[in-house]
Amino acid sequence: MSILGCADLSVRIADKAILTSVTLSIEAGKVTTIVGPNGAGKSTLLTCLAGLRQPTSGMATLDGLALASMAPRKRARRLAFLPQTPEIAWSVEGRTLIELGRTPFVGARGPTAEDRAAVDRAMAAARVAPFERRIVDTLSGGERARVLIARALAGEPEWLLADEPLTGLDPAHQLDAAALFRQLAESGVGVVLTLHDLSMALRLSDRIIVLADGGVLGDDPPAAALTPDVLRRAYGVEATLTQGPGGPLIDVIGRA
Amino acid sequence: MRPINRPLLYAVLTAALVVLSSISLIAGKVWVPWDVWLTPDVDPRWAIVFELRLPRTILAIVVGAALGLSGAVLQGYTRNPLADPGVLGVSSMAALGAVLTLYYGVTAFAPWALPVAAISGALVGVAVLMLLSGSASSLVTFILAGAILNILSSAGVSLALSMAPNPWAVNEIVDWLMGSLADRSFEEVRMALPLVVIGCGLLLTTGRALDALTLGDVGARSLGVSMSATRWSLALGVALAAGASVAVTGVIGFVGLVTPHLLRPLVGARPGALLVPSILGGAVVVLAGDILVRLTPAANEVKLGVAMAALGAPFFLVLLLRLRRKIA
Numbered sequence: 001m002s003i004l005g006c007a008d009l010s011v012r013i014a015d016k017a018i019l020t021s022v023t024l025s026i027e028a029g030k031v032t033t034i035v036g037p038n039g040a041g042k043s044t045l046l047t048c049l050a051g052l053r054q055p056t057s058g059m060a061t062l063d064g065l066a067l068a069s070m071a072p073r074k075r076a077r078r079l080a081f082l083p084q085t086p087e088i089a090w091s092v093e094g095r096t097l098i099e100l101g102r103t104p105f106v107g108a109r110g111p112t113a114e115d116r117a118a119v120d121r122a123m124a125a126a127r128v129a130p131f132e133r134r135i136v137d138t139l140s141g142g143e144r145a146r147v148l149i150a151r152a153l154a155g156e157p158e159w160l161l162a163d164e165p166l167t168g169l170d171p172a173h174q175l176d177a178a179a180l181f182r183q184l185a186e187s188g189v190g191v192v193l194t195l196h197d198l199s200m201a202l203r204l205s206d207r208i209i210v211l212a213d214g215g216v217l218g219d220d221p222p223a224a225a226l227t228p229d230v231l232r233r234a235y236g237v238e239a240t241l242t243q244g245p246g247g248p249l250i251d252v253i254g255r256a
Numbered sequence: 257m258r259p260i261n262r263p264l265l266y267a268v269l270t271a272a273l274v275v276l277s278s279i280s281l282i283a284g285k286v287w288v289p290w291d292v293w294l295t296p297d298v299d300p301r302w303a304i305v306f307e308l309r310l311p312r313t314i315l316a317i318v319v320g321a322a323l324g325l326s327g328a329v330l331q332g333y334t335r336n337p338l339a340d341p342g343v344l345g346v347s348s349m350a351a352l353g354a355v356l357t358l359y360y361g362v363t364a365f366a367p368w369a370l371p372v373a374a375i376s377g378a379l380v381g382v383a384v385l386m387l388l389s390g391s392a393s394s395l396v397t398f399i400l401a402g403a404i405l406n407i408l409s410s411a412g413v414s415l416a417l418s419m420a421p422n423p424w425a426v427n428e429i430v431d432w433l434m435g436s437l438a439d440r441s442f443e444e445v446r447m448a449l450p451l452v453v454i455g456c457g458l459l460l461t462t463g464r465a466l467d468a469l470t471l472g473d474v475g476a477r478s479l480g481v482s483m484s485a486t487r488w489s490l491a492l493g494v495a496l497a498a499g500a501s502v503a504v505t506g507v508i509g510f511v512g513l514v515t516p517h518l519l520r521p522l523v524g525a526r527p528g529a530l531l532v533p534s535i536l537g538g539a540v541v542v543l544a545g546d547i548l549v550r551l552t553p554a555a556n557e558v559k560l561g562v563a564m565a566a567l568g569a570p571f572f573l574v575l576l577l578r579l580r581r582k583i584a
């Protein structure tokens with residue numbers, strides 16, 4: 001089983017400590033969610049785990065190999081990353097955008113039948129077939145987010161790291177995306193997310209890592225992760241965990 | 257607009273190139289009809305075709321291709337439809353390099369100094385752009401960096417002009433600065449062609465990376481694209497292609513801006529798919545412009561660089577107005 005991790009990982013940006021000595025070991029085949037207040041270092045940690053940021057000290061590893069020393073193309077074949085505010089620079093068609101996900105596989109001869117088949121599968125999984133020939137500028141924010149998820153799936157990666165993938169999706173499409181992440185995890189993909197919606201994190205995840213002030217405050221299965229005590233220390237709020245009809249529900253009462 | 261199929265686009269552009277090349281050989285103050293080609297040794301007008309118009313036509317194609325491709329690559333890299341070697345100050349930095357060699361009169365005994373200086377100037381320009389585009393590059397950063405380079409180089413050129421040792425040097429510099437294909441010979445073709453070919457070769461390797469950059473810098477890196485390799489190819493490629501072009505024709509602006517912009521909708525906006533069409537399109541634009549300035553009735557031929565700027569400025573304005581709506 002594939003393991004994504006980091007050892008004693010620290011990141012300082014302009015003398016400010018963003019992450020301090022974070023050590024994690026994340027298994028594939030599960031949905032692992034990183035939560036924490038704004039500025040806790042969630043995105044920084046995720047970009048380090050994606051091999052896109054060189055930590056100040058320590059390292060991120062994939063199956064024991066330092067991500068920083070992996071050939072970028074090789075890394076990109078195994079690990080897909082979905083940034084928080086994805087940029088789409090040109091008015092391309094949906095399919096053209098999704099095809100970019102095949103970049104690490106396409107050789108000098110251009111896309112093969114296998115590449116096209118992978119794009120078709122990704123489009124089916126993310127249910128974006130209607131947007132195949134639509135110019136991405138004309139899609140709504142939620143539709144675009146789904147096309148970008150399809151882009152990440154087109155590489156059929158072992159690992160999918162997504163920064164706030166549910167932001168901007170309406171409830172129905174949030175559920176669809178959550179189901180898709182679950183399904184990916186069950187098929188063996190390692191899914192690592194950052195989320196702000198704590199109730200969603202509880203319902204969706206196999207494991208929740210609470211990040212606060214650049215360090216790991218909690219790392220547990222959902223049932224034990226977001227206790228009132230943890231929420232008070234991480235977010236500075238009073239909250240209760242209740243069971244709603246749709247699953248666990250975090251009710252924030254007020255500031256602690 | 258729906259992208260049209262690729263072979264059709266290539267066929268249309270190539271056909272336009274062939275037709276314009278033929279016209280370019282025939283047209284001018286002296287019209288040379290086709291039958292001259294049948295009797296090359298007898299008809300004196302053959303010399304006009306072979307000694308003047310043929311190198312001029314080849315240079316128009318070479319320079320147009322270099323500028324069109326440089327524009328397409330710079331726009332793809334900066335994700336900015338307003339980018340081109342002229343707007344970003346690369347051409348004017350090349351011009352500054354060239355002017356310095358003219359000013360010091362080095363070119364008289366070392367003709368290779370001019371292209372070397374032009375390419376070095378262009379390289380400095382690209383390097384400054386790259387430095388500024390390090391981590392957080394926005395459209396505004398690039399345009400401002402270009403403005404700074406343009407101001408810097410025009411100050412340098414003005415200084416050279418004001419300090420010029422004699423009026424002839426001033427004349428030479430001014431004449432050259434305005435950008436023209438008139439009275440060029442095979443010597444210029446031999447000078448520019450190999451450099452432009454190498455530069456374009458480097459630029460064509462960036463296609464896949466430019467496509468990936470559609471998803472931004474982080475997106476491209478997450479797809480395994482090496483940004484440093486891309487930057488090197490781009491910097492050297494633009495410096496060689498645009499620098500060598502400026503070295504033989506002076507500054508001809510807006511080709512690199514207009515060409516990719518017009519072709520973009522036809523290739524479905526994918527930056528990598530825009531590269532080869534921009535080579536052909538740039539050649540078409542410069543050839544057409546050069547034929548027009550030759551046919552413009554005036555005592556002295558209108559300089560191509562001046563004509564292009566006159567046509568390009570309104571185009572830039574329209575582009576800016578349209579973009580403003582998008583940004584705001």
